[in-house]
Amino acid sequence: MQHRKWPWKTFIFEVERMHEISYQQAIIEAMVEEMRRDEAVVLMGEDVGTFGGLTGTTVGIIEEFGDGRVLEMPISECGFVGASVGAALKGVRPIVEMGLADVSLVAMDQLVNSAAKMNYFHDGIASVSAVYRLWSGFRPSGGAQMSQSNEAMFAHVPGLKVVMPSTPRDVKGLLKAAIRDDNPVIFFEPKGCYALLGEVPDDDEVIPLGQAEVKRAGTDVSVIATGIMVNKALAVAESLAAEGIDVEVVDPRTLRPLDSGTLVASVCKTGRAVLVQEANLFCGYTAEIAALLADEAFDALKAPIKRVGGAETPVPLSPRMEPLVVPGEAAIESAIRSVLG
Amino acid sequence: MSLSPRDLKQLFRRLLLIRRFEEEAFRLAVAGKFANYHGGMGQEAIPAGVCYGLKPTDNTMITHRGLGVLLTRGVPVGEIFAGLYAKASCPTRGRHPIFHMAAPDLGILAGTTMVGSVIPLATGAALAARIQGTSDVTISFFGDGSVNRGDFHEGINLGAVRKLPIVYFCENNFYAKSMPLEASTAGGSIISRAQGYGLPGEVVDGNDVVAVYEATQRAVARARAGEGPTLIECLTYRWTPHSTAGDREFARTDEELEAWKAKCPILRLRQQLIEAGHASAEELDAVDVEIRHEVAAGVEFAEAAPYAAPEVALENVYL
Numbered sequence: 001m002q003h004r005k006w007p008w009k010t011f012i013f014e015v016e017r018m019h020e021i022s023y024q025q026a027i028i029e030a031m032v033e034e035m036r037r038d039e040a041v042v043l044m045g046e047d048v049g050t051f052g053g054l055t056g057t058t059v060g061i062i063e064e065f066g067d068g069r070v071l072e073m074p075i076s077e078c079g080f081v082g083a084s085v086g087a088a089l090k091g092v093r094p095i096v097e098m099g100l101a102d103v104s105l106v107a108m109d110q111l112v113n114s115a116a117k118m119n120y121f122h123d124g125i126a127s128v129s130a131v132y133r134l135w136s137g138f139r140p141s142g143g144a145q146m147s148q149s150n151e152a153m154f155a156h157v158p159g160l161k162v163v164m165p166s167t168p169r170d171v172k173g174l175l176k177a178a179i180r181d182d183n184p185v186i187f188f189e190p191k192g193c194y195a196l197l198g199e200v201p202d203d204d205e206v207i208p209l210g211q212a213e214v215k216r217a218g219t220d221v222s223v224i225a226t227g228i229m230v231n232k233a234l235a236v237a238e239s240l241a242a243e244g245i246d247v248e249v250v251d252p253r254t255l256r257p258l259d260s261g262t263l264v265a266s267v268c269k270t271g272r273a274v275l276v277q278e279a280n281l282f283c284g285y286t287a288e289i290a291a292l293l294a295d296e297a298f299d300a301l302k303a304p305i306k307r308v309g310g311a312e313t314p315v316p317l318s319p320r321m322e323p324l325v326v327p328g329e330a331a332i333e334s335a336i337r338s339v340l341g
Numbered sequence: 342m343s344l345s346p347r348d349l350k351q352l353f354r355r356l357l358l359i360r361r362f363e364e365e366a367f368r369l370a371v372a373g374k375f376a377n378y379h380g381g382m383g384q385e386a387i388p389a390g391v392c393y394g395l396k397p398t399d400n401t402m403i404t405h406r407g408l409g410v411l412l413t414r415g416v417p418v419g420e421i422f423a424g425l426y427a428k429a430s431c432p433t434r435g436r437h438p439i440f441h442m443a444a445p446d447l448g449i450l451a452g453t454t455m456v457g458s459v460i461p462l463a464t465g466a467a468l469a470a471r472i473q474g475t476s477d478v479t480i481s482f483f484g485d486g487s488v489n490r491g492d493f494h495e496g497i498n499l500g501a502v503r504k505l506p507i508v509y510f511c512e513n514n515f516y517a518k519s520m521p522l523e524a525s526t527a528g529g530s531i532i533s534r535a536q537g538y539g540l541p542g543e544v545v546d547g548n549d550v551v552a553v554y555e556a557t558q559r560a561v562a563r564a565r566a567g568e569g570p571t572l573i574e575c576l577t578y579r580w581t582p583h584s585t586a587g588d589r590e591f592a593r594t595d596e597e598l599e600a601w602k603a604k605c606p607i608l609r610l611r612q613q614l615i616e617a618g619h620a621s622a623e624e625l626d627a628v629d630v631e632i633r634h635e636v637a638a639g640v641e642f643a644e645a646a647p648y649a650a651p652e653v654a655l656e657n658v659y660l
Contacts, residue, residue, distance in 0.1 A: 042472060068472065074502060079461045079495025086465020089450055090400070092472050109492075113455055114462060121451035122443040123432065124657045158658050182660040257659075 018199040026168040026200055027057045027133075027189065030175035031095055033204065035065055038093065041179055044071045044084055045097030045133075054099040055135045055189070081107035081132070085114045085184075088128045095179060101136035101188065102148045115184040116159030127182040131175070136164075137190040137228060137278050138326045144314035149227070149279035154186040155256045155288070161209055162255040164188040166230035168198035170253055173207030181209060188255075190278065192228030212259035214266060218248035221336055222266040224289055225276035226252060229308075229327065233276055236332045247336060255285055263289060264296045271302035272339045276332055281309035303339040308332055344551060346619040352389055352550050353614060354628055356607045359385040359409035361629075361636045362418055363581075366408070366425060369640070370585040375425045379406040379440075380581035383548075386606035387512050387575050388413050390553025391480060395448065395561070400479040402463040403452040405440045406579070407482050407512075414447045418635060419642030429649035430642070436654060456517070457487030460496030460509070467500060467507035467564075478564040479507045480557075486517025488531050497572065501538040504569035508560040509540075511574045512547065518583045519590045535572040547575030548606040551613075577601075 021029065035041045043061060045053065049072045052059035062070040073080035077098070084094040098104045104111065111132065118128045137149045155162045161183050165171040171189065178185040215230060216237050225233040230251045237247035250266045252258055267273045273293055275286035290305045311325040344352070363382040370378035381388075388409030392401065395414075403410045411421055424431035424439035433442050443451040450466060453459045463481030470477045487493050488511065500507050511531055515522050523529060535542025541563070545556045553575060560571035578601035582590055614620040 071468075074495075074498060076495035076498060078458075078492050079464070079499045082458065082461025082492065082496065083465030083468050083499055086402075086450070086462035086467075087469040087472065088465070089445075089462075090466050090469030090473070092469045109455055109458055110461065114453060114458060117441075118451060119660050120658055121437060121441040122445070123434065123436075124660060126443060126445050126450070127660050161659070 017202040019202060020197055020199055021168055023168045023171050023193045023196045023198070024055070024057055026172035027175060028059065028061070029200070030172045030179070031057070032061060032064065034176055034179045035061070035069065040091060040093045041095065042069045042071060042092055043095050043097065044073055044080055046073055046075055046099060048072060048097050053097050055097065058097060077103060077107035078110050081110040082114060084130050085110060085118055085128050088130045089118060089122065089126045093129045093179065095131045095133065097133050099135060100146055101134035101150055102145045104132065104134050105150065111154070111160070111184070111186070112157050116157045119183060120159060128184045129182045131178045131185045131187050133187045133189060135191055136188045137192055138315060138322065139191045140319045140322070141317055142315065143317040147315035149190070149277070149310070151188050151226070151255055152279060152283060152285045155285055159184070160256065161185045162188070163209060163253065164190065164227045164255055165253055166190070166193060166227055166251050168196060169200045170207060172200050173205045174209065174253060176204070176206045177209050180206065185209070188227065190227035193231070196231065207253070209254045210257040210259055211254065212250055212252045212262035214248060214262065215251050216247065216249040218246040218270065220246045220270060221272040221274060221339055222248045222250055222270045223274045223276060223332065223336065224250045224252065224263055224266070224286070226255065226285060227278055229276040229278055232329050233332055236329050236336065240333065240336065245336070245340065258288070260292050260296070263292065267293050267297040268300040271300050273301070273305045274308060274332065274335045274339055275305065276308045276327060278326065279310055280312050281307055282312055284309055303341060306335045306339050308335045344554065346617070348393070349610065349614055350620060352393055352554070353610050353625065354632070355389040355393065355413050356385045356550060356610060357629055357632050358418070358635065359388060359412055360607055361632050362408070362412060362421070365636050365640060366422070367581055367585065369425070375427065377584050377586045378425065379584045380579060381406050381409055383580035383601060383605070384512060384514060384577045385409055386548050386550040386553050387577060390550040391510060391557045393554050394558055395480070396477070397446070397448050398475070398477045400448050400450055400463070400466045400477065401482065402450050402459045402466065402479070403440055403482045404456065404459055404484060404487070405438070405452070405454060406484065407452070408439060410482065411439070411442060411449060414449055416442070416444060416447065416449070418639035422639045422643035423646045426643045426646065427648070428643060428646040430646035434653050435649045457483055457490030457492040459483060460487065460492050461499070464496045464500045464505060464507060467505035468503065470506050471503070476565050477506065478561050480510055481507060482510050482512065484517065485511060485513040485515065485522055485526070485531060486520070487511070488534065489525060497538050497540070497570070500570045501540050504567065506564035506567070507570045508557065508564060509570055509572045511572065512577060513574050514577050514579045516590065516593060519592060521592045532572065532574045540570055540572050542572040542574065545573055545575045547577030548604045548609065550606055550610055
């Protein structure tokens with residue numbers, strides 16, 4: 001994916017040049033630009049060559065970089081995730097396309113026991129500089145093993161960083177940061193975000209890991225949401241604005257390390273918190289945020305913290321069952337109204 | 342590739358160093374000086390023979406049994422004891438078991454606890470050599486208990502399909518903890534699995550250090566020449582239980598142990614050196630005295646070494 005080139009760019013100062021692309025295209029741009037920048041960066045995974053990846057995000061990459069840096073892997077997730085860790089310890093910087101987030105569970109031993117621990121074992125003299133890209137969340141007609149949002153499992157593990165961007169700009173800037181990071185990063189790409197369009201800077205923007213963003217400022221209630229739920233929360237916020245309800249939407253963007261300061265500041269300002277995730281709620285990621293707010297924003301709270309998330313069930317096949325299982329705008333809106341009393 | 346008398350004497354020294362280390366480590370663990378020890382006594386010819394002739398830039402990755410590899414790659418014996426004592430004077434700094442020790446300047450990458458999970462990691466180190474265009478070779482050590490893991494299959498398959506510069510090195514001591522090979526491994530043969538991956542496979546007398554050295558050198562030469570991996574199966578036997586944590590190993594018999602003790606790799610090389618006139622018994626005894634001193638000094642070093650501050654536990658979780 002080429003940047004649009006602006007011939008007059010050099011004559012314009014203090015104007016950020018932007019181009020509009022999809023979330024999916026932003027991922028391709030980030031990887032291509034990083035592979036051009038640093039020849040230690042390689043791409044590994046199933047069907048990442050001419051097939052273009054299960055996610056369609058490796059299209060055209062093998063044509064530019066060849067099979068020396070785009071490494072097609074056999075279907076053997078323990079094998080190639082383990083190999084990515086070993087290669088990283090020798091200075092390679094692998095981007096590993098895992099395909100479905102569900103598939104990452106096959107390689108859980110190598111991700112949790114090897115990738116997450118090897119920086120500790122090597123004590124700073126070698127590092128696992130690797131990114132594991134997981135295509136996560138609900139997909140119509142996907143079913144129980146193609147629709148999971150398993151970010152909480154990884155966010156629990158010391159040694160792993162976990163990222164879940166919600167917009168094209170964020171996914172590009174955060175993927176670049178993840179590739180440049182010297183720790184293993186589990187990079188969640190919610191399927192619901194893939195087709196979203198958005199403005200992305202032409203310049204090399206790297207968004208640091210561990211920085212939340214207030215996506216919409218408001219005064220009445222803080223909605224802290226992750227992944228595709230950020231976009232749903234923004235839509236709800238717009239519709240409630242017509243009623244005079246002023247919703248703040250905060251996106252942690254990086255789940256570990258968490259930018260707790262931005263979240264706590266938002267809730268201290270509004271006094272109300274609704275936490276939204278796509279995954280089922282039990283032991284889910286927003287439970288950690290609820291604990292944080294109970295600890296650090298308790299005195300500011302005017303209402304109990306409310307959580308919105310998926311049903312406690314494997315994700316079913318039929319799209320007709322989706323509204324019952326995947327949180328939608330109605331559930332977010334209802335939660336906001338309940339904390340406003 | 343053929344070994345000079347000087348090489349043989351060097352190998353003898355290394356075998357003996359590993360033996361005296363193993364004896365002492367076992368004794369100290371039983372005495373409660375440190376938590377648990379997975380002894381490698383009886384299997385010394387493997388680390389000694391494999392690592393002799395490797396370049397410092399070649400990688401080795403071990404499992405929980407195989408500290409001889411650390412010794413023969415150049416980690417001082419005192420440092421290893423300090424690691425076993427969980428003290429600060431070892432790269433592990435008391436934070437993790439000694440087999441997770443890393444010393445990249447000596448070609449040592451951290452091994453893993455999960456049996457066999459090191460095989461894909463080692464395959465990745467070999468993949469890095471391919472990507473970076475170096476001539477470095479990786480030796481992936483594992484035991485017979487690994488060969489029924491998916492990681493064995495996935496790692497070797499990946500190494501074979503990409504013809505990576507790696508040697509898959511199985512130390513077959515016939516028991517995975519207490520499980521006898523014939524009860525765990527379908528087909529009854531480890532080496533026959535090489536054929537399935539289209540790899541050359543070689544069975545070696547793992548108690549003959551010269552045979553181990555020569556087989557390794559053949560495999561390393563193939564790997565360096567870009568001809569891909571080799572699977573080597575070394576037949577050997579551990580003289581001590583799986584670990585000092587009180588394992589009960591019903592299937593192992595005293596007769597079996599005695600038969601293997603008669604094949605002691607150190608006695609064999611000693612006889613060979615004396616019969617060939619390369620060394621006198623007195624000369625070799627003097628080496629033993631020297632090594633006993635070296636090992637005793639290593640223990641003293643570890644006993645005197647400080648413990649790391651508890652806060653060290655929190656360092657380098659993230660870089």
